[in-house]
Amino acid sequence: MTDTLTSREDTHELLRFATAGSVDDGKSTLIGRLLFDSKSLFDDQWDAVEAVSAGRGDEYTDLALLTDGLRSEREQGITIDVAYRYFATPERKFIIADTPGHIQYTRNMVTGASTADLALILVDARKGLVEQSRRHAFLCSLLRVPHMVLCVNKMDLVDYDEAVFKRIENEFKAFATKLEVPDLTVVPISALKGDNVVHRSEHMPWFQGPSLLHHLEKVHIASDRNLVDVRFPVQHVIRPHSSDNHDYRGYAGQIASGVMKPGDEVMVLPSGFTSRIASIETADGPLDEAFPPLSVTVRLEDELDVSRGDMLCRPGNQPRVSQDIEAMVCWMDEARPLRLRGKYAIKHTTSDARAVVKDVQYQLDVNTLHRDESANELKLNEIGRVTLRTTKPLLCDDYRRNRATGGFIIIDESDNRTVGAGIIV
Amino acid sequence: MSDYRISHTAALEAEAIFIFREVAATCQRPVLLFSGGKDSIVMLHLAQKAFAPAPVPFPVMHVDTGQNFAEVIDYRDRRVAETGVQLIVASVQDAIDRGMVTEPPDGTRNRIQTPVLLEAAEKYQFDALFGGARRDEEKARAKERVFSFRDDFGQWDPKNQRPELWNLYNGRVHPGEQIRVFPLSNWTELDVWRYIGTEAIPLPEVYFASEREVVDRGGMLYAVNEFVQVRDGEEVFKETVRYRTVGDANLTAGVRSGATTIEEIIAEVESSRITERGATRGDDKTSEAAMEDRKREGYF
Numbered sequence: 001m002t003d004t005l006t007s008r009e010d011t012h013e014l015l016r017f018a019t020a021g022s023v024d025d026g027k028s029t030l031i032g033r034l035l036f037d038s039k040s041l042f043d044d045q046w047d048a049v050e051a052v053s054a055g056r057g058d059e060y061t062d063l064a065l066l067t068d069g070l071r072s073e074r075e076q077g078i079t080i081d082v083a084y085r086y087f088a089t090p091e092r093k094f095i096i097a098d099t100p101g102h103i104q105y106t107r108n109m110v111t112g113a114s115t116a117d118l119a120l121i122l123v124d125a126r127k128g129l130v131e132q133s134r135r136h137a138f139l140c141s142l143l144r145v146p147h148m149v150l151c152v153n154k155m156d157l158v159d160y161d162e163a164v165f166k167r168i169e170n171e172f173k174a175f176a177t178k179l180e181v182p183d184l185t186v187v188p189i190s191a192l193k194g195d196n197v198v199h200r201s202e203h204m205p206w207f208q209g210p211s212l213l214h215h216l217e218k219v220h221i222a223s224d225r226n227l228v229d230v231r232f233p234v235q236h237v238i239r240p241h242s243s244d245n246h247d248y249r250g251y252a253g254q255i256a257s258g259v260m261k262p263g264d265e266v267m268v269l270p271s272g273f274t275s276r277i278a279s280i281e282t283a284d285g286p287l288d289e290a291f292p293p294l295s296v297t298v299r300l301e302d303e304l305d306v307s308r309g310d311m312l313c314r315p316g317n318q319p320r321v322s323q324d325i326e327a328m329v330c331w332m333d334e335a336r337p338l339r340l341r342g343k344y345a346i347k348h349t350t351s352d353a354r355a356v357v358k359d360v361q362y363q364l365d366v367n368t369l370h371r372d373e374s375a376n377e378l379k380l381n382e383i384g385r386v387t388l389r390t391t392k393p394l395l396c397d398d399y400r401r402n403r404a405t406g407g408f409i410i411i412d413e414s415d416n417r418t419v420g421a422g423i424i425v
Numbered sequence: 426m427s428d429y430r431i432s433h434t435a436a437l438e439a440e441a442i443f444i445f446r447e448v449a450a451t452c453q454r455p456v457l458l459f460s461g462g463k464d465s466i467v468m469l470h471l472a473q474k475a476f477a478p479a480p481v482p483f484p485v486m487h488v489d490t491g492q493n494f495a496e497v498i499d500y501r502d503r504r505v506a507e508t509g510v511q512l513i514v515a516s517v518q519d520a521i522d523r524g525m526v527t528e529p530p531d532g533t534r535n536r537i538q539t540p541v542l543l544e545a546a547e548k549y550q551f552d553a554l555f556g557g558a559r560r561d562e563e564k565a566r567a568k569e570r571v572f573s574f575r576d577d578f579g580q581w582d583p584k585n586q587r588p589e590l591w592n593l594y595n596g597r598v599h600p601g602e603q604i605r606v607f608p609l610s611n612w613t614e615l616d617v618w619r620y621i622g623t624e625a626i627p628l629p630e631v632y633f634a635s636e637r638e639v640v641d642r643g644g645m646l647y648a649v650n651e652f653v654q655v656r657d658g659e660e661v662f663k664e665t666v667r668y669r670t671v672g673d674a675n676l677t678a679g680v681r682s683g684a685t686t687i688e689e690i691i692a693e694v695e696s697s698r699i700t701e702r703g704a705t706r707g708d709d710k711t712s713e714a715a716m717e718d719r720k721r722e723g724y725f
Contacts, residue, residue, distance in 0.1 A: 013433060085567065086613045088613075227429060236447075236450040240478050240479035242478075242480075248478060252475075252476075253446075254439060294439050295440075350450070409588075409591075416598060416599065418588045
């Protein structure tokens with residue numbers, strides 16, 4: 001299963017994208033259209049949605065019912081949680097993390113964006129940029145989603161007017177320059193009428209760019225991964241204890257970044273001992289090289305003491321080893337805020353530690369980007385810059401350089417809930 | 426390997442293997458729920474690959490309703506013997522005999538599996554249960570986490586799920602609580618079939634088309650067997666069918682099909698216009714939120 005793309009019959013590449021926007025922006029209609037036009041929507045799903053919609057007396061079939069899966073969501077007509085949707089075209093397979101847009105669901109937006117290759121932000125052409133659009137763009141840039149697409153929707157309701165589109169595009173681009181958005185594409189669409197969603201629109205000859213789906217199929221994501229810094233967090237030590245494999249000792253894990261090859265010199269952190277890679281193994285046989293996101297088993301030439309939470313890297317390219325962590329934290333707990341001097345468990349790569357909050361430097365208003373330096377706690381859905389001291393050193397990189405070694409979660413030890421997400425800066 | 430790209434199937438496999446290893450490394454007593462259905466078959470295959478050359482470091486458990494297809498039980502026992510993994514059977518019949526659960530008047534045992542599952546989990550003190558559920562199956566499942574927390578009563582609270590970021594899964598529980606783990610969360614039905622094809626994983630015979638005596642109930646074709654008795658006024662006829670999912674023999678309908686190989690099944694799945702649960706499962710038809718309700722109670 002570790003063959004390359006080109007040598008396999010099944011040549012689909014995987015693209016994960018997060019959608020942000022509210023029902024009013026036409027997000028559900030857009031997702032419904034992508035599913036429908038790619039034949040990923042099944043007849044019985046459609047029939048069920050149609051029946052519920054008709055039963056409620058809706059004037060048209062409400063595509064939001066497709067994605068709003070929980071009883072309370074359908075009852076209240078709102079999206080509460082991230083829903084995952086899947087569709088495929090001959091070019092690619094797509095995983096959509098459909099996230100609710102309202103501010104009280106910032107944590108869900110952050111969750112959906114954490115694994116996304118691309119973020120799709122919707123605005124209503126009649127309304128232009130609103131507070132919510134800016135917040136979505138900011139969160140996606142904070143989470144370092146490599147590609148961003150702004151869909152200016154409901155172009156049919158503004159007579160497909162180029163001037164309306166240009167105004168919104170320019171305003172958004174001006175805002176995006178203040179953020180870190182590596183790749184931005186802006187597409188005028190009508191999700192309801194289908195303009196520029198799957199096929200290029202006849203109504204907007206002034207728009208020279210590709211349709212949304214064409215862009216999703218073609219956007220170059222292979223370079224998004226960090227193939228430079230070798231980081232291999234050891235997940236599990238494989239020791240068969242059988243007569244056939246008496247001395248076998250392999251370090252199992254998923255490659256976070258970089259390219260590893262047999263013969264490479266590696267350093268084990270935090271011990272600092274060095275060895276060479278004897279082999280990189282999978283159940284299908286050894287590999288000549290391994291890269292993210294492959295799950296492999298690495299064997300070393302020397303007998304070293306290596307366990308879960310340790311990290312393999314190259315001696316000349318090491319992560320930071322530090323107990324003092326500066327991070328942007330998104331707080332996700334309804335019950336209790338993050339507090340100064342609060343103690344929490346954290347999970348970072350395959351490593352568990354405890355941490356104390358030494359300082360809350362500021363709380364950030366995600367709408368205005370204003371910094372409130374008087375804050376000394378973070379409540380649900382608030383984001384702020386925090387200094388932590390950990391019980392043991394974290395083997396980390398700046399999140400900006402490495403999403404896999406720069407992110408961590410915060411766990412409340414009293415009830416084991418995940419209460420926050422941290423981005424190392 | 427020049428461009429460092431992998432196919433989406435390889436990416437899904439790498440993700441599933443990561444999840445298996447994460448549970449083995451962080452949970453005290455994991456178990457894999459194994460029914461002999463195709464998703465659990467793929468799970469066991471992935472578990473073997475995750476720990477090779479070591480054996481799978483946890484047992485498998487079958488919640489046996491006693492209403493299974495005979496071919497599936499044969500397959501289960503064969504597969505367990507091949508892998509050398511320990512099999513635990515939690516018997517619904519036994520629970521009925523003990524008076525722990527009561528069989529519903531209609532004879533369906535789908536819903537009474539849940540207390541049997543929870544009892545076995547408590548008896549063996551399992552803190553992590555691998556399930557083969559996929560998010561594309563059903564809309565309540567589309568919202569569920571890969572690591573899904575269950576309280577002391579085995580209940581799922583969909584409005585109070587742990588946020589799940591990056592690949593940092595939180596498997597921490599107090600004694601008596603559990604995590605249900607779904608390594609196939611991001612797989613679709615087609616992904617599962619393609620993977621079975623590329624990995625050449627053997628399946629129980631019921632997945633392939635053969636001629637069976639069936640009755641038509643509300644447009645669904647149920648094979649006549651010891652669990653599906655012909656009712657008054659029903660007409661028995663012969664039809665070539667296969668099963669897209671395999672649940673209880675009295676609740677799972679076949680679909681008309683001539684597919685006798687994995688390649689033919691893949692071709693059919695690619696052109697299908699109906700979801701696999703919609704086409705085949707009587708147990709999901711109860712209400713709009715049938716699956717959500719069962720999951721809240723502690724169902725798979």
